[in-house]
Amino acid sequence: MGFSLLALVTPIFCKANNNNNINSHSLDASYIRRAAEIADKSAGFTSPHPNFGCVIVSAAGKVAGEGYLYAQGTKPAEVLAVAAAAEQCKGATAYLNMEPGDCYGDRAAVSALVQAGITRVVVGIRHPLQHLRGNAIRALRSEELQVDVLGEDLQSKTIEEALKSCLLVNAPLLYRAASRVPFAVLKYAMTLDGKIAASSGHAWWISSKKSRSRVFELRGKSDAIIVGGNTVRRDNPQLTARHGGGHVPMRIVLSQTLNLPEEANLWDTADVPTIVATQRGARKSFQKFLASKGVEVVEFDILNPKDVMEYLYDRGYLSILWECGGTLAASAISSGVIHKVYAFVAPKIIGGKNAPSPVGELGMVEMTQALELIDVCYEQIGPDMLISGFLHPVPDLTPVIPSVEETSAIDPSVTAYESSIIFFYKTWDPYGAFSNFSPHAIQMPCESGNYLTWPSVEHYYQAHKFVGVNDPVARNCVEDIRSAKSPEEAARMGRTMQRQHPDLVRSDWESVKIDVMYKALKCKFSIYPHLNSMLLSTAGSVLVEASPHDLFWGGGREGEGLNYLGRLLMQLRSEFLGESSSSSNKISITHQERENELKNA
Numbered sequence: 001m002g003f004s005l006l007a008l009v010t011p012i013f014c015k016a017n018n019n020n021n022i023n024s025h026s027l028d029a030s031y032i033r034r035a036a037e038i039a040d041k042s043a044g045f046t047s048p049h050p051n052f053g054c055v056i057v058s059a060a061g062k063v064a065g066e067g068y069l070y071a072q073g074t075k076p077a078e079v080l081a082v083a084a085a086a087e088q089c090k091g092a093t094a095y096l097n098m099e100p101g102d103c104y105g106d107r108a109a110v111s112a113l114v115q116a117g118i119t120r121v122v123v124g125i126r127h128p129l130q131h132l133r134g135n136a137i138r139a140l141r142s143e144e145l146q147v148d149v150l151g152e153d154l155q156s157k158t159i160e161e162a163l164k165s166c167l168l169v170n171a172p173l174l175y176r177a178a179s180r181v182p183f184a185v186l187k188y189a190m191t192l193d194g195k196i197a198a199s200s201g202h203a204w205w206i207s208s209k210k211s212r213s214r215v216f217e218l219r220g221k222s223d224a225i226i227v228g229g230n231t232v233r234r235d236n237p238q239l240t241a242r243h244g245g246g247h248v249p250m251r252i253v254l255s256q257t258l259n260l261p262e263e264a265n266l267w268d269t270a271d272v273p274t275i276v277a278t279q280r281g282a283r284k285s286f287q288k289f290l291a292s293k294g295v296e297v298v299e300f301d302i303l304n305p306k307d308v309m310e311y312l313y314d315r316g317y318l319s320i321l322w323e324c325g326g327t328l329a330a331s332a333i334s335s336g337v338i339h340k341v342y343a344f345v346a347p348k349i350i351g352g353k354n355a356p357s358p359v360g361e362l363g364m365v366e367m368t369q370a371l372e373l374i375d376v377c378y379e380q381i382g383p384d385m386l387i388s389g390f391l392h393p394v395p396d397l398t399p400v401i402p403s404v405e406e407t408s409a410i411d412p413s414v415t416a417y418e419s420s421i422i423f424f425y426k427t428w429d430p431y432g433a434f435s436n437f438s439p440h441a442i443q444m445p446c447e448s449g450n451y452l453t454w455p456s457v458e459h460y461y462q463a464h465k466f467v468g469v470n471d472p473v474a475r476n477c478v479e480d481i482r483s484a485k486s487p488e489e490a491a492r493m494g495r496t497m498q499r500q501h502p503d504l505v506r507s508d509w510e511s512v513k514i515d516v517m518y519k520a521l522k523c524k525f526s527i528y529p530h531l532n533s534m535l536l537s538t539a540g541s542v543l544v545e546a547s548p549h550d551l552f553w554g555g556g557r558e559g560e561g562l563n564y565l566g567r568l569l570m571q572l573r574s575e576f577l578g579e580s581s582s583s584s585n586k587i588s589i590t591h592q593e594r595e596n597e598l599k600n601a
């Protein structure tokens with residue numbers, strides 16, 4: 001009888017192999033889930049960057065180091081994890097929930113892993129932005145590291161679940177990349193009989209204190225919170241994240257009529273900024289009043305959720321929490337801009353034929369038309385039940401992703417893309433390293449002549465508003481800004497202080513601020529060779545900071561901005577190229593000249 005040794009051996013071999021796979025897959029999956037879990041710790045802070053986490057598992061199979069991106073412009077997760085694992089990196093495996101972005105051309109994450117002696121990298125998802133996608137994976141492979149991507153090199157049910165946790169932790173970025181609006185969550189608290197207020201409109205409180213603390217956490221992970229005018233009139237909300245998390249979202253009111261109270265918690269912008277979005281031409285005198293309170297007013301031709309969300313996309317927001325009543329919620333759902341729902345259900349009955357419900361008129365007449373949530377979760381919080389789920393699935397990695405052209409022109413309506421204009425704005429743009437938020441530390445001489453290190457140009461610029469002012473508060477402020485954990489925090493501190501204490505701003509600020517910026521930029525582009533090459537490589541192109549709202553440093557929405565950041569970079573470029581002997585004085589302008597330029601722009 002014919003006898004095949006292979007026939008005997010193969011099944012046994014395959015079984016052992018399968019078991020090994022199952023074991024190694026479940027280990028890989030659990031470490032990837034851990035990377036996603038720690039990445040989520042800074043949700044809200046990293047915006048507009050993704051949430052990155054890195055777990056290093058030593059050759060002996062122990063977790064040797066962990067790190068996550070704390071905020072935009074801070075050290076990459078991989079660099080932190082490698083530092084924590086130190087010697088144990090040799091022969092270790094690094095688990096990353098997302099492929100690193102390498103926004104700054106310095107390959108910091110890739111270099112850290114390679115130089116530390118990591119031999120295998122497991123990646124949850126590829127970077128969703130096309131110009132960054134696959135670059136780090138290719139770079140690691142070219143350095144002979146084994147790179148396994150979930151769903152590509154590793155496939156199984158366990159791996160699929162781990163992949164989902166990576167998609168969830170960066171859902172805002174994935175939705176943003178796929179649909180060109182920020183990720184939006186509608187949250188409401190309702191009684192068991194489906195009311196969000198009594199028929200009088202009184203709503204405090206439906207959900208328990210524990211549930212409301214959870215809402216503060218949700219707020220802390222969002223870039224902005226939206227309510228409608230009626231909620232402001234009825235509730236006078238604060239809309240702050242009061243759980244001690246640190247991140248402060250913008251507050252946004254949508255009001256067509258602008259028939260809003262003069263006294264409102266939201267008009268106190270000392271600590272938290274507010275935007276009021278309204279219809280073009282609505283109550284001009286009230287618009288002026290709001291502006292005098294430091295509230296930013298944005299006019300829309302026709303105020304509607306879709307246009308507001310597209311505008312917020314242009315401003316770089318990743319995630320928005322809608323905390324409005326049913327009228328606005330219905331309008332937002334019908335426009336397709338709500339992706340996820342959080343419903344806190346309290347075991348209370350209030351009744352009332354006219355008591356409002358969480359979602360107003362959607363025009364549906366048959367139950368078969370009802371919108372069904374997917375990936376629904378149920379969680380008991382104190383006495384309440386939190387039911388959450390998605391209205392639209394989290395996009396996978398093959399959706400419509402902005403092309404290089406689209407991402408470099410942050411707002412395509414500003415100016416049509418032209419090859420002779422290079423736009424930069426967010427640090428993740430192809431030329432994002434030109435942004436003052438890029439994490440390139442600079443060493444600058446201080447008043448005593450010694451050199452001080454500043455974590456970014458933004459830190460240096462913001463702090464210099466208060467340098468030389470003979471007041472202990474101003475001196476502390478300079479130090480506090482210098483040690484701010486991220487450029488975003490430095491900017492917020494500098495702007496808040498300037499708004500709240502204009503008396504502490506140095507008297508010559510308007511006339512010296514361009515020189516301050518010039519010196520900082522000159523240092524940045526002199527000490528980092530790859531930044532210098534990047535700048536020189538743009539020779540012949542016009543550089544424009546595509547900020548739609550900073551009309552001094554940026555280009556504005558329709559080219560109405562003065563674009564001083566772009567101009568300074570072009571001046572530096574020509575100085576580096578030796579084509580010009582001009583100095584910073586050439587473009588220094590007086591306050592009066594600037595006023596004139598603004599008027600003529």
Ligand SMILES: NC(=O)C1=CN([C@@H]2O[C@H](COP(=O)(O)OP(=O)(O)OC[C@H]3O[C@@H](n4cnc5c(N)ncnc54)[C@H](OP(=O)(O)O)[C@@H]3O)[C@@H](O)[C@H]2O)C=CC1
Nearest residue numbers: 188189196203228229230231255256257324325326327328
């Ligand atoms: N329990 C809960 O979770 C919550 C309860 N509430 C309660 O809900 C009630 C308010 O509900 P409701 O009036 O529905 O909520 P909102 O005020 O949140 O939304 C309606 C208002 O939004 C403004 N708006 C702007 N654009 C639009 C648009 N395209 N479509 C619709 N509205 C737009 C209008 O303001 P304007 O009139 O100024 O032009 C409109 O009156 C209050 O009693 C409040 O206490 C509110 C939020 C959450």
Ligand SMILES: Nc1c(N[C@@H]2O[C@H](COP(=O)(O)O)[C@@H](O)[C@H]2O)[nH]c(=O)[nH]c1=O
Nearest residue numbers: 189203205206207235237238239240323
């Ligand atoms: N009534 C109600 C909510 N209402 C929402 O919270 C807002 C008030 O926020 P703040 O002023 O910051 O405390 C209010 O305007 C409305 O948007 N939320 C809940 O979690 N549970 C509740 O029972």
